[in-house]
Amino acid sequence: MRECNRFAIAMTHHAAQTLQDFGYRLTPQRTLVWDVLRRGTPHMSAEEVCGKVQEQFPHVNISTVYRTLELLVGLGLVRETRLGPTQRYFEVEEEVPHHHLVCDQCGSVTHVHDEDLGGLNAALSSEQGFVPRELTVFGRCRDCRDRSEP
Amino acid sequence: MRECNRFAIAMTHHAAQTLQDFGYRLTPQRTLVWDVLRRGTPHMSAEEVCGKVQEQFPHVNISTVYRTLELLVGLGLVRETRLGPTQRYFEVEEEVPHHHLVCDQCGSVTHVHDEDLGGLNAALSSEQGFVPRELTVFGRCRDCRDRSEP
DNA sequence: TTTGGTGCAAAGGCTTTGCAATAGA
DNA sequence: TCTATTGCAAAGCCTTTGCACCAAA
Numbered sequence: 001m002r003e004c005n006r007f008a009i010a011m012t013h014h015a016a017q018t019l020q021d022f023g024y025r026l027t028p029q030r031t032l033v034w035d036v037l038r039r040g041t042p043h044m045s046a047e048e049v050c051g052k053v054q055e056q057f058p059h060v061n062i063s064t065v066y067r068t069l070e071l072l073v074g075l076g077l078v079r080e081t082r083l084g085p086t087q088r089y090f091e092v093e094e095e096v097p098h099h100h101l102v103c104d105q106c107g108s109v110t111h112v113h114d115e116d117l118g119g120l121n122a123a124l125s126s127e128q129g130f131v132p133r134e135l136t137v138f139g140r141c142r143d144c145r146d147r148s149e150p
Numbered sequence: 151m152r153e154c155n156r157f158a159i160a161m162t163h164h165a166a167q168t169l170q171d172f173g174y175r176l177t178p179q180r181t182l183v184w185d186v187l188r189r190g191t192p193h194m195s196a197e198e199v200c201g202k203v204q205e206q207f208p209h210v211n212i213s214t215v216y217r218t219l220e221l222l223v224g225l226g227l228v229r230e231t232r233l234g235p236t237q238r239y240f241e242v243e244e245e246v247p248h249h250h251l252v253c254d255q256c257g258s259v260t261h262v263h264d265e266d267l268g269g270l271n272a273a274l275s276s277e278q279g280f281v282p283r284e285l286t287v288f289g290r291c292r293d294c295r296d297r298s299e300p
Numbered sequence: 301t302t303t304g305g306t307g308c309a310a311a312g313g314c315t316t317t318g319c320a321a322t323a324g325a
Numbered sequence: 326t327c328t329a330t331t332g333c334a335a336a337g338c339c340t341t342t343g344c345a346c347c348a349a350a
Contacts, residue, residue, distance in 0.1 A: 303348100303350100306347070310342085317337090
């Protein structure tokens, strides 16, 4: 796949280095998947990632995309989240932990930072001994509330 | 399916009434599914429900179980939750809203009541305009913490 | 050169659907 | 009776796997 070697520069040093540090090869396919995740909208499904990748190189197979996503998740470079009823979503792992608010009505997904959860972490730790890592909140977003209560 | 009419009494008045109020027929299959959900462990998958149902009546088909679960969820009698990586879980809808803590390590699922979330609801409402209905928290349970830090 | 990675095709779970037969109201 | 509901089988969707060929190091 010589013709897309030029895309290797798109993979940030960070991710490329991690791959190689662990003895994985830096292939164009992996670079493309990473690049798509970095540039694309957050919360992409495997099929969406594949579609974007194939816009650039149509012959990249979806099984390779799945294998690459699994690898990147395993290396902590990508985060996998279950938001809705059926699909898995993937997004670049960020430094600051964040959580997801999913609107039951319109399906929109927004982010909340760890510090904006009120006393949740403290409450769960002290009362249940449970240390939260990540959470998903289902409910009703502002827009949908405004729309129904004019 | 005359031979299991006697099980109809197992369906609480509440659920049976709701079904009939909406014009749905009270079939033995529906009664069995409801009964299994009420008696069984919380967080059963569709297949687990079907297995339990079939312990009593082996010829009940899994597609009927899926259709019944969908119906009961739609009527607000059963709650569907996505907890783990792959499966959907079903449980009887209760009066007091509760949420789920899922341990990344051992997979255990515990419940938290709405009042024990610290200031989460208030924080999300005021800062994001988002009104939470239900949440799932992934993290590390007490047992797993104790096990690794003796 | 060496072996990890890829494309392809097939299979695997879980879930849904079409349809004729059945049974609840 | 009349039509909602069921069982069965088949299809659908997303994801994984086996294998021969290819290419990164």
